[in-house]
Amino acid sequence: MTPQFLFPWWLIALLMVPMAALCLLLLVRRPRQRWSWLRRLLMVLLLAVVLVRPSTPLDGLPTQRMNANVFFVVDRTGSMNAEDYAEGAPRLDGVKADMRRIMQMTEGSRYSIIAFDSVAAQQLPLTTDAGAAEAWIDTLTTEPTAYSRGSNVDRARTTLITALQETRAEDPDSSILVYVFSDGENTDGQESEAFSPAAQFVDGGAVLGYGTAQGGRMRAQGGATDGEYITDGSGAEGRSVIDENQLKTIAGQMGVPYLHRTDPEAAIEGTMEGIELKAVPLESSTRARSFEDWYWVASIPLALLFLWELGEMTRRLPRDQQRDQQRATDSRGEGQRR
Template identity: 65%
Template sequence: MSFQHLIPLWLTVLLLAPMLLACLVLLVRRPRQRLAWLRRALMVVLLVIVALRPVTLLEGESTQRMNANVFFVVDRTGSMNAEDYDGARPRLDGVRADMHQIMDMTQGARYSIIGFDSSATTQLPLTTDAGAASAWIDTLTTEQTRYSKGSNVDRPLDTLLRGISEAKSTDPDSSVIVYVLSDGENTDGKDSETFSAVAQFTDGGGVLGYGTPEGGPMKAVGGETDGQYITDSSGAQGLSRIDETQLQTIAGQMGVPYIHRTAPGGDLAPTMEGITLRPIQTTARQRTPSFDDHSWIPAIPLAVLFVWELAALTYRLPRRLERGDFTRQDPHAGEAQ
């Protein structure tokens, strides 16, 4: 048994020791309220235990890094809400499913996520924390519709080049695997810059396309029209259509396959062709720290005592108000006029 303090020990003592001392003094000095002050003292003791956070350390599972750096380039523009994936589901559903599938294929790799909409940013720097990557995937949304300023699939190009060139330089023994997940639709009226420079740093990956040539309607995100279908300038329902020609061009420039994704699952093996994942040789195996947290045990009776205290205060409040009203009456109110 050991302790993983929720707050520093000195702060626990500074805050809770005076409270406990006050409860014990009043427990002795107010015998008619002894039960109430005993309850409050016990609440403070239980709060101390929760703050100390008793835990039992567990032997963590050994983890080894694999020789792969996986970069996800994710389209977060409003068109990725278009409902023409796997029937009438939003395209982002497909992106989430495919990113999880790729992570299953590359367990132990390092992951980085670059998101782009009206701008491009590194959402997750290169890390072995697969949990952080999964959490980002599960909460993936598009940009708010009112902030959209037009999009182009080349927007993340500079950010991607910086990331993969640095990974290749600092970790030359690992493969760089890049996945671009998009519908390929440009709405800024400009031609896309070439992705040819990516090829020199890339060992595998793919361009994954979402949507249909017929297109799908999309709902607005944020603002007064949140959840409503977007309309065009004529008032008709707006449609977003996949640009497979654009996506195929990018895949050719990068030297990776293009795959049209229409439903969860399916074969992504071509994106890993020629890549063999193996553990990176290190002087020691890292262990993932873990423990059983027992702070919930004192938290249960603490919650019960808190409800008891609240109920007792609520029960006494009307009586106190009545006594207060009586004592504040005009002492001369009963005298004859």
């Protein structure tokens, strides 16, 4: 155990020692209140343990990272709810599975997530915190159906190119991998702008397509119709169909392969050809000393004793008031007799 003092040790001693001594003294001198003062003594000792903060030192954890910056470009439009992936699952289930698979392939890299629906935004800046990326994946849903303004796969284009330019300038020695997850469907009636300007920054990755030529039904997201299947203006069943030509065009413009994804267990091949992941040189990394805290072991009984003390004070309050009133009455009676 190693103490990690919350305050300077001398200040903790200055506060805790007199309090413990007072409780010990009253514990001896007031036998009728022995249990109350024993409880208070234990509270002081437990509080001292919390302030000392006993910890177990862990091995120094290297903050080195792998020499890759991985960008996920994720389609969150309503069509990604279409149920034509892996035996009727929503397309977004495939996106989540593939994102996790790629993170396993590139473990230790930096990750960034750019999502697009009616608008595009970098929802996770480049970070080595894989847990943050995992948390984002866990909560991934499509945009609320009521807010949809049509879709176009080029919505993330400008945000992506800007992020790639900044990353190349800031970290020129690391590889850049870009993975685009979409069904390629455009419903806004506009032609998609080319992703060609991104090619000069991209070292690897892929465009991953979801959906089938037969298409799938989509459930509404949010609002009064949440979970219901979407219908068109005539009341007919709405269906979304993958546009593989669009996705292949984007892949060709960026110089990465296109993969049609229908099975979460299928390999994501050819996306890292010629890229060798290795740790960033030691001189550009640091080592962080870390500890496992144990003060919570004392804080739990401390909280229980505090609640006990609070209950005792609440129970005694009416009796103390009654006793004070009785003393005041006796004093007035004594004064009248005189």
